[in-house]
Amino acid sequence: MxxxxxxxxxxxxxxxxxxxxxxxxxxxxxxxxxxxxxxxxxxxxxxxWINASWGNPEPYFRLRIRSMAEWRRLANEVPGIPLQWCGGLRWDLQRAELETYAAEHSSWGYGIERVDHAGAARIEPNVTELPDFALYVAEEGVAEPxxxxxxxxxxxxxxxxxxxxxxxxxxxxxxxxxxxxxxxxxxxxxxxxxxxxxxxxxxxxxxxxxxxxxxETPPGLIVHSRPYQKLLNGLVIGDRLHMRQTAEGRIIAGSDFGGADPGMDAAATARNLFAAMKTMLRGADGLELDFHTVGYRPTxxxxxxxxxxxxxxxxxxxxxxxxxxxxxxxxxxxxxxxxxxxxxxxxxxxxxxxxxxx
Missing domain, CATH: 3.50.50.60 (FAD/NAD(P)-binding domain)
Structure with missing residues (x-):
């Protein structure tokens, strides 16, 4: 043997x-x-954010979409993995760029839906600054890391x-x-x-x-609220902020999914980012900042x-x-x-x- x-x-x-x-x-x-x-x-x-979203040449898209499927397998095999296929609503690019992304990735089999303002409001009714055109991918999700x-x-x-x-x-x-x-x-x-x-x-x-x-190891700052009532149904990838609500009810946000540039004063950056997040959420009057993190992404x-x-x-x-x-x-x-x-x-x-x- x-x-x-x-x-x-x-x-x-x-x-x-x-x-x-x-x-x-x-x-x-x-x-x-x-x-x-x-x-x-x-x-x-x-x-x-678990996704195979924009900016990927097809070979990298194929690796990412395969890994999304492997997440489902892994969650069935390993007890206690918190995984949620909550969907992602995005409008972080100009409309022409969103259309190009949607056409390309849809041709590869990615389930992208085009939605207007009313459609976006049905998906995320508590987001106050919704666009007239956005994209929604129901198969995207999150794992509490x-x-x-x-x-x-x-x-x-x-x-x-x-x-x-x-x-x-x-x-x-x-x-x-x-x-x-x-x-x-x-x-x-x-x-x-x-x-x-x-x-x-x-x-x-x-x-x-x-x-x-x-x-390279660029930094990224993310703000974390105290646990709060449910305000978000899924991932929100907006033109100013990227947000989601965790399994324990915290709303986390960065200027993109990697976080914000912490700048010279990370605490001040966090306060400003959190204030901007509150203005984007209906029913967030009682939302409080708990802490911020600064991660260094191996890129x-x-x-x-x-x-x-x-x-x-x-x-x-x-x-x-x-x-x-x-x-x-x-x-x-x-x-x-x-x-x-x-x-x-x-x-x-x-x-x-x-x-x-x-």
Whole structure:
């Protein structure tokens, strides 16, 4: 009998948690390392919009739409994942751009509905600044990011994964051209393969083995209200603000789904953003700002994911991306197959690290 492959996953964001769970489901021996709790840095500060929306070339659209389907599968297999297909109403582009997006994505099979002011009001009756023309996609949704990540890690641990929280990965261990493990604040850990899924922290750990990850980490500020009565039915992607209401009743918003530029005074930016949000909501007189978050989004310089093994470095697999919430289920499934079986899914073909050296 072939011994189970030993894999270290560095990172406990939604992508790392999904990879860890899929690996344990395939009976790998998994150790998860993170210097923070479940969710890491980017995941807790995510807008958590699950979509295959505008701006995507068709290959990337296909990966995203597949991952939306994988979210449904994942929610059936993992207890406690809070997932809601609440739909998304959007008018964040000029009408001509919205029409172009709708025509293109509809031809690819995305379920886009054109709505007028009255139609938008039926979908979101408590939004005060609705346009005369908007687009609605009923199949879009949200996953509460930290709870989903925690559910994946809990189930991975139940299946035998070892979770080392509060442990810092300081360097990749190399021997004869192979990555053989990780140096940590708690000592060296050996493995057959190391997965770097540490979001904004990924470039530093990869660099210890001479692997360059061309990633930017732009900040994004999101405001969070105190829990409140239900005002929003789904995602609102407006021209001034992007908003949604969480499972516990908080309304969260940013100037886009990645958040607002925090500026020199993040607290002042948060207060102004929250005030603008209140003016957009009918019945929000009692709505109160609770807190704001500033997340740092791991964004490859061409905006597309980096998923796969590093050329010339056996034993290390990279999974770093913006849109981690949307992509996590498919990336977890595909990464586990590639790590354990050597089978790379065709949907990942454009997203290897080698594209940056060509």
């Amino acid at each position: 072939t011994p189970a492959k030993e894999v270290i996953v560095v990172g406990t964001g939604i992508v790392g948690a999904s990879i860890a769970w899929h690996l344990t489901r395939a009976e790998a021996k998994v150790t998860v390392i993170a210097d923070s709790g479940a969710g890491g840095v980017a995941t807790p500060n995510s807008f958590a 930290v709870a989903a990540t925690q559910a994946l890690l809990t189930e991975a641990e139940r299946r035998g994964a070892r979770l080392l929280m509060g442990v810092t990965a300081t360097a990749l261990v190399q021997a004869n051209g192979w990555i053989t493990g990780v140096e940590t604040s708690g000592g060296r850990i050996a493995a057959d393969e190391v997965v770097i899924a540490a979001g904004a922290g990924s470039p530093a750990i990869a660099a210890t083995a001479g692997i360059e990850l061309p990633i 490859p310089i061409d905006s597309f994911p980096i998923i796969g093994r590093a050329e010339g470095r056996s034993g290390v697999y990279v999974a770093v991306m913006h849109s981690g919430i949307t992509l996590a289920p498919a990336v977890g499934l595909f990464a586990a197959r590639e790590i354990l079986e050597g089978e790379r899914d065709p949907l990942l073909a454009p997203y290897g690290l080698t594209r940056f050296s060509q």
